Amino acid sequence: MRELALNILDITENSISAGATLIEIGVSADFEKDVLRICIVDNGCGMDEEMLARVTDPFTTTRTTRKVGMGLPLFKFSAESAGGEFSIRSEKGKGTEVCASYQISHVDRMPLGDFGGVALQLVTMNPQADFRITAESGDRRGALDTREVREILGEGVPLSSPEVRMFLKEYIQENLVDIFGGRL
Amino acid sequence: MKSLEELRALREKMKSQTDNRSVAGADETVIKVGMATCGIAAGARPVLDALLDEADKRQLHNVSISQTGCIGMCRLEPIVEVFKDGQKFTYVHMTADKARKVMNDHVVNGNPCAEYLIGEN
Numbered sequence: 001m002r003e004l005a006l007n008i009l010d011i012t013e014n015s016i017s018a019g020a021t022l023i024e025i026g027v028s029a030d031f032e033k034d035v036l037r038i039c040i041v042d043n044g045c046g047m048d049e050e051m052l053a054r055v056t057d058p059f060t061t062t063r064t065t066r067k068v069g070m071g072l073p074l075f076k077f078s079a080e081s082a083g084g085e086f087s088i089r090s091e092k093g094k095g096t097e098v099c100a101s102y103q104i105s106h107v108d109r110m111p112l113g114d115f116g117g118v119a120l121q122l123v124t125m126n127p128q129a130d131f132r133i134t135a136e137s138g139d140r141r142g143a144l145d146t147r148e149v150r151e152i153l154g155e156g157v158p159l160s161s162p163e164v165r166m167f168l169k170e171y172i173q174e175n176l177v178d179i180f181g182g183r184l
Numbered sequence: 185m186k187s188l189e190e191l192r193a194l195r196e197k198m199k200s201q202t203d204n205r206s207v208a209g210a211d212e213t214v215i216k217v218g219m220a221t222c223g224i225a226a227g228a229r230p231v232l233d234a235l236l237d238e239a240d241k242r243q244l245h246n247v248s249i250s251q252t253g254c255i256g257m258c259r260l261e262p263i264v265e266v267f268k269d270g271q272k273f274t275y276v277h278m279t280a281d282k283a284r285k286v287m288n289d290h291v292v293n294g295n296p297c298a299e300y301l302i303g304e305n
Contacts, residue, residue: 006224013219017253071221117233125251152191157198162240167194171186178185 001074003113004038004102009121010071011040011098016126017062018044018096023129025122027115028136029104029184036084036102036109036184043095052090075100082109104184112184116172119144123168124160135179142175144168212246213291214267219251222258227279231262234280238287247291260305266290274302 001007008025015023020042029036047055054060056076061069075098076086083103090096102109119133123146130150134143149159149168157164217223217232232251239247255263260276264283267273273296275286282300290296298304 001225006229009219009229010221010224013253069221070225074221074225114229117229121229121232121251148188149191152188153195157195161198163194163198164191165236166240167186167191171188174185 001078002110004078004110005113005115005118007071007075007078007100007110008038008040008115009118011075012042012122014071015040015042015044015096016129018042018046020044020095021129022132023122024132024134025119026134026136027112028134029180031104031137031183034104036104036112037099038101039097039099041095041097046090046092046094046096048092052088055088056086072098078102078110082106084109112180116169116176119172120165120169123149124165127158127160135176137179137183140179142179144172144175212248215247215249215291216252216265216267217249218253218255218261218263218265220254222254223261223263226258226261228262230280231264231278231283234283235264235287238284242287242292244291257302260302266296269294275300276302276305 001010012023012025022043024039024041026039027037051060056072058070058073072088079086079100079102083106084101086100088096088098123131123133123144130146132143132145132147135141146159153159153164159165159168215235217228217235219228219232232249235249239249255265257263257276262278264275264278264286265272266275266286268291273290275282275297278300282297286297286300
């Protein structure tokens with residue numbers, strides 16, 4: 001994993017496997033305090049305390065094809081090796097919240113990467129879940145809520161249709177450039 | 185800057201055109217890209233983007249592209265599975281360029297790219 005955006009994609013896939021119907025992804029940067037924060041909150045099936053305690057161990061996984069699960073350990077490592085912190089909270093039946101923070105100027109902080117592309121992929125390829133994706137930096141902020149988009153589009157026009165995808169791609173990119181201005 | 189209001193106009197436009205995407209039927213090709221930690225780390229995202237881009241460019245209405253979890257052979261990721269003509273083709277060690285070639289040669293023209301198939305790797 002060379003981009004934080006890919007970590008976000010990976011962790012969000014966990015939310016989708018957990019049957020979440022609403023997933024909130026927040027990326028906020030405070031350049032004055034030199035802190036970048038990423039949070040992924042879902043309303044999926046959650047996990048019990050015993051699982052929660054083991055979940056950042058690479059040898060814990062819910063997948064059945066093999067015994068290794070690197071998603072959360074890699075995300076945790078990305079934060080802790082860049083002067084930041086990692087936290088995960090979960091409640092069985094309620095959902096899970098994964099947060100990571102980074103020192104923006106830290107030499108080992110991974111670049112954010114193609115977050116716009118990841119956001120687009122998530123909203124267009126997961127019709128079963130709704131997303132609220134927010135980006136924030138100082139007084140600039142933007143949000144994309146698929147519930148809002150679905151309401152405008154109405155029945156019968158899926159988010160995955162090429163015309164909608166093209167619109168969302170540009171919409172997300174323009175907003176991200178305006179908010180972060182390529183500084184992450 | 186674009187606003188969500190433009191979506192409304194888009195919806196009106198799309199309502200007026202009949203969509204033959206939904207009536208693809210039996211000749212539909214299904215493409216799946218492994219998008220678990222292993223796939224993502226190996227570069228599955230650019231592969232998926234390339235597939236979607238080709239499908240858009242060529243206006244392929246009978247192709248459904250989706251993502252899936254870990255296919256089970258992490259060392260061969262990025263993996264792309266193509267279900268076509270009642271058969272399954274597993275392409276391994278994919279890149280964006282290889283994905284475009286698979287779209288061209290196999291999905292559109294019906295000639296599987298044997299050199300990228302799992303049996304050859």
